[in-house]
Amino acid sequence: MVKALERIDNRLRWIDQTRLPAVVDYKESDDYFEIIRAIKRLEIRGAPAIGIAAAYGLAVAVERAKIYNPDFIRKVGSEFKNARPTAVNLSWAVDRVLARLNDSEGNPISDAQPLWEEAEEIHREDEQMCEKIGANGAELIEDGSTILTHCNAGALATGGIGTALGVIYTCRNQGKNIKVYVDETRPLLQGARLTAWELMHEKIDTTLICDNTAGMLMRQGKIDCVIVGADRIARNGDIANKIGTYPVAVLAREHDVPFYVAAPASTFDDNIKTGDDITIEERAPEEVTRGFGRATAPDDTKVYSPAFDITPHNLISQYITDSGNKPGGREQS
Ligand code: MRU
Numbered sequence: 001m002v003k004a005l006e007r008i009d010n011r012l013r014w015i016d017q018t019r020l021p022a023v024v025d026y027k028e029s030d031d032y033f034e035i036i037r038a039i040k041r042l043e044i045r046g047a048p049a050i051g052i053a054a055a056y057g058l059a060v061a062v063e064r065a066k067i068y069n070p071d072f073i074r075k076v077g078s079e080f081k082n083a084r085p086t087a088v089n090l091s092w093a094v095d096r097v098l099a100r101l102n103d104s105e106g107n108p109i110s111d112a113q114p115l116w117e118e119a120e121e122i123h124r125e126d127e128q129m130c131e132k133i134g135a136n137g138a139e140l141i142e143d144g145s146t147i148l149t150h151c152n153a154g155a156l157a158t159g160g161i162g163t164a165l166g167v168i169y170t171c172r173n174q175g176k177n178i179k180v181y182v183d184e185t186r187p188l189l190q191g192a193r194l195t196a197w198e199l200m201h202e203k204i205d206t207t208l209i210c211d212n213t214a215g216m217l218m219r220q221g222k223i224d225c226v227i228v229g230a231d232r233i234a235r236n237g238d239i240a241n242k243i244g245t246y247p248v249a250v251l252a253r254e255h256d257v258p259f260y261v262a263a264p265a266s267t268f269d270d271n272i273k274t275g276d277d278i279t280i281e282e283r284a285p286e287e288v289t290r291g292f293g294r295a296t297a298p299d300d301t302k303v304y305s306p307a308f309d310i311t312p313h314n315l316i317s318q319y320i321t322d323s324g325n326k327p328g329g330r331e332q333s
Helices: 032-040 047-065 070-081 089-098 113-138 164-173 190-201 211-219 245-254
Strands: 005-008 011-015 026-029 146-149 179-183 205-209 225-228 239-242 259-262 308-311 318-321 324-327
Touching: 005 047, 005 113, 011 047, 026 032, 032 047, 032 070, 047 070, 047 089, 047 113, 070 089, 089 113, 113 164, 113 259, 113 318, 113 324, 146 164, 146 211, 164 190, 164 225, 164 259, 179 190, 179 211, 190 205, 205 211, 211 245, 225 245, 239 245, 245 259, 245 308
Parallel strands: 146 179, 146 225, 179 205, 225 259, 259 318
Antiparallel strands: 005 011, 011 026, 239 308, 318 324
């Protein structure tokens, strides 16, 4: 299974996801600015993965600067938190590392070791949560199912086998015969470039579709369920996930197709009441007008490009989590 992130000595190594699927390019750095830049550019992406990267990034910064002053470390922590606003995993992971600024007796740290330890722990826990999500989710999926997914919630987006895709890999390992339709996921094509690549690497029966094909397939009865990941889950169960998730959930309800959200504990944000309180990141117009280098719209076109949308809890059939499957707010038919 591909590894999105890895600690190599005192550096972070990552696969540059902007270059997939054409080039499998690993980068390494001991410079925290480069790690923040990689998160902003989506070289490292997916809610759990950016949290893990930020945790390692803090350790990288302190290791290199050899400054143990809490103000400095908190400032670096804020820079990581501000890299992307929607996924809660980023600030969740940074806060966990910042909680190690003092040892158990309250003395300030004198080297970066405790920060590395916490980052590695976060990474290990995420890997284990993915395994549990996979096992719990597989209970909902029958042999012979055809699953639709949106964006990439796989190994590339996490510290383990993924959340939504973790369920698919676990089904495969259990001997179930699973087919997957992958939404291409405009505008940055995480579905086409990353999910299709990852699933094919794992020899899963994969069919790529344009985002606007999902409705027709559901109407034809060709989709048994939808599984997606999440970037943040509010107290009332509303979720933020990649733009285009909400219309898929609406289609799923219309066609009586179960809609599952797979996410680890680190994605649930008890401080946020409803999806309306989640900050939605907006991306640069060029990602739409010149997506992969070629002009697809006039340069001066006005563009609105939110990176995520909110799917209300009443469209969600089940949450698949590391601590079990929980019913969503959608009425069961
Ligand atoms: O902008 P991205 O590619 O970081 O968006 C990622 C998603 O929306 C994923 O579905 C989400 O982070 C869950 S990943 C387990």
